[in-house]
Amino acid sequence: MDDALVIGGTRFIGRHLVAELLEADYDVTLLNRGTRENPFDADERVSHVEGDRTNDSALESAAMTVDPDAVFDCVAYHPKDVRAATRIFDDCEAYVYVSSGAAYGREEIPKREGETPLEACTADQAVDETGATYGNRKAEGDRAVFAAAENGVRAMSVRPPIVYGPHDYTERLDWWIDRVDRFDRVLVPGDGTNVRHRVYVEDVASALRIVAERGDAGEAYNVGDRRLVTLAEMVDLVADQLDAAVDVVTAGPRELEAGEIELDDYPLYRAYPHVLSTAKLAALGWESTPLETAMERTVADHRESDRDGGDNGPDREAEERVLGILDTF
Template structure:
């Protein structure tokens, strides 16, 4: 039986990743600081090693204790984290780094793994915790993976866009679930195409890449289809069992109530499209949108997410303005 060490493992992407590897017969160990509730605390099949992944000695201790065949790195937010992990786990059968679709450095569509340039990353960006440096940091992590592969390490990366599903602590998708559950008319900004990905599809992709991926390669992951924002809302409404009206608005209309399109979760002003044919060639398949949305809706805690976008009072003022025309 193969063994996997999941760095992270207790939060959003980590939970289904643990379950994915368990379901496929792996011995699973999670490695983290223990600062978040461990959903596997009562599961004897999941071992927990406590430590800070930013400390090399803690990673080295985890390696000695577990001796994993596979390492999945869910919480490498800085390039130095990836460089350290690919050195410490250099003799493992596979190291898979969770990068991001934000690593791509241009707004063209589609964004292909082997053709689309990545962000540059300055030394200051590499150590910054600002939101605007997230893409450059992930891109530099990818380059650390490629450098490790050049040294003979079987290191690979996965590039998800925005992830949705149960236990999503960002609550971006939950904003729209809450709106659909509670209101008949929704204000929706005109938005470009934006790839999303179901969290369990990220988990299954991580296992597939670990088993069948090629060293030094990056793999996009995303939905099979590319719904518009209004179509995502329609899918939520179908799962909830409600009829809702989506009222689409642009910048000029929103200006009337001092709103901007980017205040709405999942809005995007340029197309973000990640083809997944390279990953699918390894045998990976995504979950149908209707099924993944239904599972996300079923897990949604009532009231969660509504704070992540415009308040309902402002939304109703905008709808009132539109009704006067």
């Protein structure tokens, strides 16, 4: 495969995917509305087709104009979009849909492709725009991929959990980096052993390329850091990269009440461990970036940006009230 069409491609996962594809000597075309700055504008290997991916006519025009070998769908948030793309690009060598670990519908450790059930999706959920139905819609998109494969399309799915790394506009990890950078005491919800699978963005990009090149039609592939760390260990990783000495202070629901904080107010916290098996992807030859390297790049990008994640978690004044209560114990 030589020519790739990336639907999206300028913000986060798509941006790193384009860099990955260029490194692998692909010629790349971006399909998006052109409303955001294009970081590849000066690169002659990257073309741009303007269009709204929710408009089937825009996809059909791109299919005729670009005739790509591989299509990477980074911004399909409704099942109808996946069904349209797999129909319009049915003759390409690979269609890869960016799904989500949120598509899984049962809590078990770890969650495995083809074994752990997916979320159900009603007709109303399929067209909903709220975050409450995100997992349902992603699961139905997966089912659209499987149906397309049964009809002869080489369609596949990649399921990441929480993605972090340079250019992360969600700023979830930025909130923690900012805390470690500014304070010598960092409050961690629960007992610090909370486990929520995360994945470095460059590893998602390499997974998408590898699945396009080596994956099997109709299959889904989990992608995630091969080494998992607890929330407290993640804070320590950040501190190591910032060369900062921090005291991790844990607080349960009763202690957090002093600041009118709940456990779920903290970014990257999840009550039940969320772990994805990545063995199936690793069998294709995919490898995970060492956590220290991933965090080093993430922290360096944070420091060069103006992101602080301020909207993602409790304010420091509320946390100070909690710390004050803990100091009296």
